[in-house]
Amino acid sequence: MTNVTQSQIKEALERVDSTIENKNIVAQGWIKDIAIKDGHVAICIEVPPELGQKLEPIREKAENLVHQLEGVISSTVVLTSETENPETPKATNKNIKTKLALPNIKTLIAVASGKGGVGKSTTAANLALSLSAKGLKVALFDADIYGPSMPRMLALSKEKPHSDGTKIYPVEKYGIKVMSIGFLVPEDKPVVWRGPMVMGALEQMLNDVEWGSIDTMIIDMPPGTGDTQLTMSQRVPLTGVVIVSTPQDIALIDARKGLNMFKQVEVPILGIIENMSYYQCPSCGNREEIFSHGGARATADELNVPFLGELPLDIKVRENSDNGTPIVNADPNCIQSQRYKTIADKILLQLENQKKKAAPKISV
């Protein structure tokens, strides 16, 4: 198979009309970035903010033309625009970005971890379902660009969000609205996007999706504390963050890094969850602390942030996640589901406390 080159891609993009001044999108200087890896192409097009959603047909055309080139296995085009919200005061630190406006989403909670594989996505899905079971209108946004797992975890691998040309509609499953970066990039394909592209895609998904009115959006963050996570926490108006960690030292060191990053950008820490906290044998009741135990609670105490609870290693949790029915949906009354629900209650309590702290004090 021949390798496609940057100039071949640019040539294809020159065939896409920008609809302004008879210029194509390359001549407009809109092509921000092109990344190619093993036949997978990702393109970031930066457009003037006022044109925004009108340009969906242009995005689609660019994607199709590039996909038709020899040597291209997949092509993904994301639109971005640099918006300045005039109502947002200019931040003193020039690295601080303006926040996205998401007026129909009352509360946005990030579920984050210092490193991958600690059960962040499993926790995010089960917490979203626990909040939904309480009657809240819940959205689950899978922003884990390095390993989007919601399509698999919610049995949505064959689903694509529906679009009517201007708006994209989230997929609905088990009573919650779901969007995943995995709907754009198949799980088994390497992610070739660079920082700005990731942000562009995430912003497009947050902004252009018709979420409707939502009480709580759970955001499954990419693991780690790199630029992507930092930019996301600056751009998305997060109400707070929940950190998931396993008990052993190394995961906690990473979790501390995560905590510090969110503190640095002034996102309130709603608490830490210790996942894979221990294992209790279902037949003999014997308890084993496979990854040690209690580290997350000790760290929470030390750093003066709330500890939200322990979730043991449980084979049913893993099996249900892998089968596309998270345990809170598959067996809502079992002990493990009750644990997720208790943690969801504690998160709601933290949100209440936070509101009280933010409310102006009336002194007589």
Ligand code: ADP
């Ligand atoms: P992350 O999002 O941090 O990368 P995942 O949520 O994908 O992690 O979890 C990694 C693996 O661990 C998955 O196979 C998942 O089913 C499993 N897992 C997560 N939490 C538990 C738990 N409490 N008990 C058993 N398996 C778990």
